[in-house]
Amino acid sequence: MKSFQMTGDLITILSKIHSPADVKKISEKELDELCDEIRKRIIETVAKNGGHLASNLGVVELTVSLHRVFDSPEDAIIFDVSHQCYTHKLLTGRYSDFSSLRKQGGISGFTRRLESPHDFFDNGHSSTSISQGLGLLTAWDKIEKEQRESGRNPKNRKVVAVIGDGALTGGLAYEALAHAGQLSKNLIVILNDNQMSISPNNGAISRYLSTLTMTGFYQRFRYFVDNLVDKIPNSKNHIGKFIYRIKRAVKGMFLSTNFFADLGFEYVGPLDGHNIKELEENLRRVRRLPKPVIVHVLTKKGKGYSPAENDPASFHGVGPFQISDGKMEKFD
Numbered sequence: 035m036k037s038f039q040m041t042g043d044l045i046t047i048l049s050k051i052h053s054p055a056d057v058k059k060i061s062e063k064e065l066d067e068l069c070d071e072i073r074k075r076i077i078e079t080v081a082k083n084g085g086h087l088a089s090n091l092g093v094v095e096l097t098v099s100l101h102r103v104f105d106s107p108e109d110a111i112i113f114d115v116s117h118q119c120y121t122h123k124l125l126t127g128r129y130s131d132f133s134s135l136r137k138q139g140g141i142s143g144f145t146r147r148l149e150s151p152h153d154f155f156d157n158g159h160s161s162t163s164i165s166q167g168l169g170l171l172t173a174w175d176k177i178e179k180e181q182r183e184s185g186r187n188p189k190n191r192k193v194v195a196v197i198g199d200g201a202l203t204g205g206l207a208y209e210a211l212a213h214a215g216q217l218s219k220n221l222i223v224i225l226n227d228n229q230m231s232i233s234p235n236n237g238a239i240s241r242y243l244s245t246l247t248m249t250g251f252y253q254r255f256r257y258f259v260d261n262l263v264d265k266i267p268n269s270k271n272h273i274g275k276f277i278y279r280i281k282r283a284v285k286g287m288f289l290s291t292n293f294f295a296d297l298g299f300e301y302v303g304p305l306d307g308h309n310i311k312e313l314e315e316n317l318r319r320v321r322r323l324p325k326p327v328i329v330h331v332l333t334k335k336g337k338g339y340s341p342a343e344n345d346p347a348s349f350h351g352v353g354p355f356q357i358s359d360g361k362m363e364k365f366d
């Protein structure tokens with residue numbers, strides 16, 4: 035990403051995207067370029083109009099992957115708070131109007147039902163998306179049941195709720211997690227963990243998510259060691275037993291019980307939220323699971339624009355700023 039020399043570059047891939055169907059046609063080779071173009075469009079627009087910058091730069095690859103795997107608006111993608119919905123707007127037919135972002139009569143900085151069938155809720159209040167998703171899924175299940183009973187073939191629509199680790203500290207999210215675990219419907223919750231709320235996240239939930247991240251490191255360590263052991267001749271004997279003991283010790287250091295699994299969710303992750311291939315592969319698998327799933331995705335707030343990466347709290351919500359150095363306009 036060329037954070038500092040963006041003006042003048044052509045936007046050639048993004049300008050041809052009018053709906054998620056077009057996102058699915060983009061070749062793997064062009065995906066990095068698409069993400070660069072999305073970041074360029076977001077930075078240029080927010081630098082003029084103000085808006086939520088760092089949160090949006092962090093979810094570019096995640097949102098592209100969601101629109102490649104799911105079929106919005108047949109499937110619902112719900113954004114918690116929805117301050118991070120700019121990529122979603124750019125991919126769902128609002129690219130050409132995007133310069134009006136947050137202007138009177140222009141594109142809203144949040145999801146708005148009147149603006150697009152791809153926006154399922156008028157959001158703004160944090161921690162509501164899991165509950166909204168569950169409500170939608172319950173209604174769709176009812177409709178699909180009636181369709182089946184009258185001999186029609188329902189579509190099996192999917193619901194995805196994207197919630198940040200900051201919004202996950204709000205109590206409402208836990209009522210919804212408890213309810214979803216009980217109903218056992220195929221609600222897909224994407225936990226966008228950038229270790230930041232508006233400023234650095236803290237408290238026991240944040241600490242717990244870090245523990246889960248360590249679990250991911252353990253899993254990668256385990257696959258690495260298992261692959262290595264397979265290559266050693268006679269590894270089933272003494273060496274194998276020794277390695278098994280080391281693995282148990284490392285596991286004890288990192289692994290605790292999984293809160294989400296205990297609530298009845300399948301836990302997937304943690305995944306690299308900037309690796310589209312890894313995201314897509316896992317999301318395609320998750321799409322088929324017949325139970326609630328939580329996909330833990332690690333992202334970097336402000337990704338691709340160094341002033342925002344270095345100071346994500348100041349770039350969470352900004353007024354106009356200078357792209358070359360991130361200097362913000364002063365309001366006296």
Ligand SMILES: Cc1ncc(C[n+]2csc(CCOP(=O)(O)OP(=O)(O)O)c2C)c(N)n1
Pocket residue numbers: 089092115117118158159160197198199200201202226228230231232335
């Ligand atoms: C009820 C309520 N309280 C506070 C806020 C202010 N607020 C806006 S975004 C946000 C959370 C940001 O953290 P996170 O969900 O992790 O998203 P990120 O910006 O880090 O991607 C909060 C608390 C709000 N929107 N609603």
